[in-house]
Amino acid sequence: MAVYTHLGAEDLARLIAEYDVGELVSAKGIAEGVSNSNWLIETTRARYILTMYERRIDPADLPFFLGLLDHLSDANCPVPRTIHDRSGAAWRKIDDKAVALIEFLPGVSPTTPNPAQLRAVGVALAQTHLAAQGFPMTRANDLGPPQTLAMLVQCGRDALALIDPELPAVLALGDGIVASWPSDLPASIIHSDLFPDNVLMLGDRVTGMIDFYFACSGAMAYDLAVTHAAWCFDQSGRRNYAELGKALIEGYESLRPLSESERTALPSLAQGACLRFIASRAQDWLDTPADALVRRKDPMDFMRRLEFYRANGQSAFT
Numbered sequence: 001m002a003v004y005t006h007l008g009a010e011d012l013a014r015l016i017a018e019y020d021v022g023e024l025v026s027a028k029g030i031a032e033g034v035s036n037s038n039w040l041i042e043t044t045r046a047r048y049i050l051t052m053y054e055r056r057i058d059p060a061d062l063p064f065f066l067g068l069l070d071h072l073s074d075a076n077c078p079v080p081r082t083i084h085d086r087s088g089a090a091w092r093k094i095d096d097k098a099v100a101l102i103e104f105l106p107g108v109s110p111t112t113p114n115p116a117q118l119r120a121v122g123v124a125l126a127q128t129h130l131a132a133q134g135f136p137m138t139r140a141n142d143l144g145p146p147q148t149l150a151m152l153v154q155c156g157r158d159a160l161a162l163i164d165p166e167l168p169a170v171l172a173l174g175d176g177i178v179a180s181w182p183s184d185l186p187a188s189i190i191h192s193d194l195f196p197d198n199v200l201m202l203g204d205r206v207t208g209m210i211d212f213y214f215a216c217s218g219a220m221a222y223d224l225a226v227t228h229a230a231w232c233f234d235q236s237g238r239r240n241y242a243e244l245g246k247a248l249i250e251g252y253e254s255l256r257p258l259s260e261s262e263r264t265a266l267p268s269l270a271q272g273a274c275l276r277f278i279a280s281r282a283q284d285w286l287d288t289p290a291d292a293l294v295r296r297k298d299p300m301d302f303m304r305r306l307e308f309y310r311a312n313g314q315s316a317f318t
């Protein structure tokens with residue numbers, strides 16, 4: 001479920017009247033997503049996504065996130081643009097909550113992606129990296145290896161063991177990842193959470209990259225490693241599909257070839273990506289009651305991917 005706040009018909013009509021988008025025809029709550037409330041809005045002119053920022057997102061970051069969407073869509077990246085209200089504002093407030101109206105993009109998130117789709121995702125990722133180099137704002141990554149290791153330390157060995165007896169081993173692995181974290185790699189603004197559920201596709205075409213709410217300044221090769229870790233395994237993280245990884249990197253390099261240092265760094269970057277998702281999933285697991293409506297994501301899926309990247313080194317990417 002992801003509609004945390006009730007908005008009545010009058011609230012919605014009043015809000016939509018602040019924009020030059022035609023008249024409200026319908027508004028339906030969207031079930032997917034866990035962080036924000038989302039509605040599919042139809043007006044006499046078009047469809048839109050209305051997002052109400054509920055938790056986790058600092059409103060001070062909205063100029064960065066929403067400005068980035070506009071910058072990338074101006075550069076013809078497959079990213080929804082923000083609809084500005086009649087006064088030019090990219091977001092408004094309803095009571096004390098920020099809301100933004102965002103372009104609706106067609107497409108569905110692939111569940112069993114094929115190599116042609118991975119290639120297209122690689123191209124789209126490289127396109128956004130190149131376009132984002134001209135974006136004038138920056139945002140520090142607050143989920144790099146030192147921070148995510150600290151999150152796991154804070155969870156505690158005993159609590160991690162309650163999730164899975166093999167999970168506490170991540171603490172020692174995390175020390176190694178932090179100690180050997182590559183620096184000075186080519187940077188841009190990165191999505192840093194490009195999972196299949198954040199990509200909309202029609203056939204083999206990427207029609208939308210969404211959910212830029214973890215976007216930050218960072219190494220472009222790290223974003224490629226995140227995408228590799230998120231797309232190239234089965235749901236449990238046990239089986240790796242090498243042909244998907246190959247297609248992703250080929251697509252990426254068709255627009256932006258990797259430097260030697262980026263290629264060498266991929267195994268470490270992928271392990272750092274796994275650490276980040278193990279940490280956020282473990283924290284969410286411990287914070288979410290087992291009977292909550294939101295389904296908990298298993299940190300062990302990324303523990304297995306981390307083990308895969310450790311065991312295979314550079315050959316995980318060839």
Ligand SMILES: Nc1ncnc2c1ncn2[C@@H]1O[C@H](COP(=O)(O)OP(=O)(O)OP(=O)(O)O)[C@@H](O)[C@H]1O
Nearest residue numbers: 030032033034035036038049080103104105210211
């Ligand atoms: N611009 C868009 N065009 C079309 N559909 C969209 C768009 N933005 C969001 N959606 C739909 O809304 C759903 C929820 O959006 P999103 O994943 O951003 O939710 P969230 O709660 O903000 O994120 P998360 O679950 O990752 O925390 C998506 O799965 C997608 O179906």
Ligand SMILES: N[C@@H](CCO)C(=O)O
Nearest residue numbers: 193195277280281297
């Ligand atoms: N995409 C992440 C959630 C956002 O942190 C995951 O699947 O764990």
